Amino acid sequence: MLQMANYEFIKKQHHLLGKSIREISRETGYSRQVIRKALTFTEIPKYQLTKPKSCPVSDPVKETVQQWLRHDGLMPVKQRHTAKRIFDRLVAEYGFQGGESTVRHLVRTLKAKPPEAYVPLEFPPGAFAQFDWGEAHISCGGKMMKVQLFCMRLANSRKFFVKAFPHQKQEALLQGHVDAFAYFGAVPKTITYDNLKTVVKRILEGSSREEQELFIQLRAHYLFDSRFCEPAKGNQKGQVEHLVRYARQNFLVPMPEVRSLDELNVHLLAACDAFEQHPVPRTGQTVGERFDQERPFMLPLPTQPLPCCRTVSVKSNSLSMVHFDRNAYSVPVTHAANSRLWLKAFVNRIEIYEGTERLATHDRCYDKDQEILDYDHYLDLLLKRPGAVLYARTLHLQELPPIYQDLLLLWQRRAGGLKDFVRVLLLHREYDRTLVEEALIEARRRNMLQVDAIVQLLHQRTLPQHRIPPLQLPPDSSIPRVTVTQPNLRQYNELTKRSMVH
Template structure:
């Protein structure tokens, strides 16, 4: 393709020196068609592809990518494929030999995402972690259900902990923290939160908060500090926000099919461990290597974990049944029509009479009738 300097030379030969098109063609070797074009325009020449180039590598998987994107239209918005996830699945499931940039370029042609900008922050080892809930859909016994994802990330090392619950109630919040601390083997000095109702009873002036008593008990047991973001300022905990997004895209796309949350959480635990091989942004070390420094500066675990439950007074009826959240559970007949106390854990119930454990109900779902078929009951006499 001729450059602008070539156009300039041709035009001067013809218009300034008075040479004919034939003479210019003979002296320069350019065709008459090219010379006529140079004489009729002063626009900067731009190459135009007359025929699309073949793309055999991406063409072999185009139908697969289109089908995944079509399925995404029915999936939750935050559990849809990214170009990176599409590339990973193509490699894992179809032995794709092309590059990630090839897939990215093709997906970008199908949908354009606005660029994102952020200011990176630096955090000292062991001092901070961030927490947030996420919500995803899974296939449980072949049925699509919604579960809540407990996400905690250490801000220095980027170490992650992820676990699912059926709900975001206070007992799940507390149990998630206990499990996260046990997984880390230590406790961050300060954890950053939204103003979630299970932790904050009332937002006071400035950064002051009146916290829920059970949440205060959690802090007193593990001796960490809590920092609550300003209302509608979720960007103040951007690392865990990115974690929630990554978990939805990498761990829950496509939707995992499991027989229980225990099975799913065991699988997520392995994902958290394998994440240690990821390189820390703007660094040459991995998450696992950085966490060694992180852990050295964290608080030690207490001698025993906190027992996480809510206390609810209940009363059994004449049929020896206790009703909790629209479900009835049996207690020993000797405790019919009695005033009892129910300890509500994240997944289980424990029923007491005058401080004595009289019944336990395991694998309790917190979604009422939606999961009623999952409920199993075991009685302790």
């Protein structure tokens, strides 16, 4: 095949030196047909096959491999042929003599698809946003932890919101939306979603979906519309798909070391704010400037945010516990066993209700097979059964301050001491726990370890009428100064001992 330099030489010989095609052919040895082609050719010559190259090793099995791959289209995704499995079958069933790399190249060629073309899009301000979840790993309290990243992006300004949650359940989905809307200060008119189960109950014909009740409640509260991608068509919300990768690679590399998810979310929120300085392609504006123009076109926030919880029906057992998500949470013993209650699961807490009355609130536990107990729920029963105080699991789990441990050690040896200990714990319902602890410390210092004395000390700290200032007499006062010696009350103890001896 002639090179471009050969074409240049032939053209110069003919046009500049005036040589004929026959003369050039005689001097160069090229045929006159080649000379004529070179005189009219202007592009860099490329070699073109007249027919495809043969592959003597893989051609005999090509049709068989194509048939297997077509049949794979009807099989479950996780039970389809890999290139290694195809190679093994060819060797075992057809005596294939080629190498595994030859089969891999053949499979790659047969599976190759032409690249898809996309239409450039431009979204009107305030009209559209996109949402997706992403996964990432962090170091939380010195332990590796997988978190779920709630990602929402406004399609016009590229402004986004990213927050980490421990899971993707409905309460996290609701809380993420509420926090995102509060961060934007407004609500986009339409949000695009995948067909995730926390939103879509069932995929109907075309773009229709049967949605989850809690998601409909969210949409009705904030008045936005939902739009759903076709199954396995993540490119239909490409902006947020890119955001998931961007957040993971730029906000969480290197892996952050935090003490809690709250600390991580402070870091993510700062990153969302900093992104406002990035330029928006083809606009000459930053994300922040573009967002200031977009926000007036968005929907206003409602007066109150939506309560972000999932409500489930639960039943209390004989130990005054209800079970949820493989953990047990306590309720007051004043409610009979087997009572039908309602549990509201928030992201960070659990609330338990009987009708409209809230019975208990607990921090939500994400470990499994744990008991989350509040000793106050069992005090009414312990008052009737004080003998159980020493072995009550709820008191051991609470890790009471040392003063309570000392008090229990002293009172368990005297008659009625365990019941008095329960009465002290019941004081927490009326007084702040810090005040009760201070009163106990003072009572021990003054050797006044009786329930009534402790209550009197609490009255002195909380009731104004018990805070009488000492009387200050002027130097010229005519009122006589009387000094009263404090009596020795131990004498009564001595008399009591003597009467016991007689």
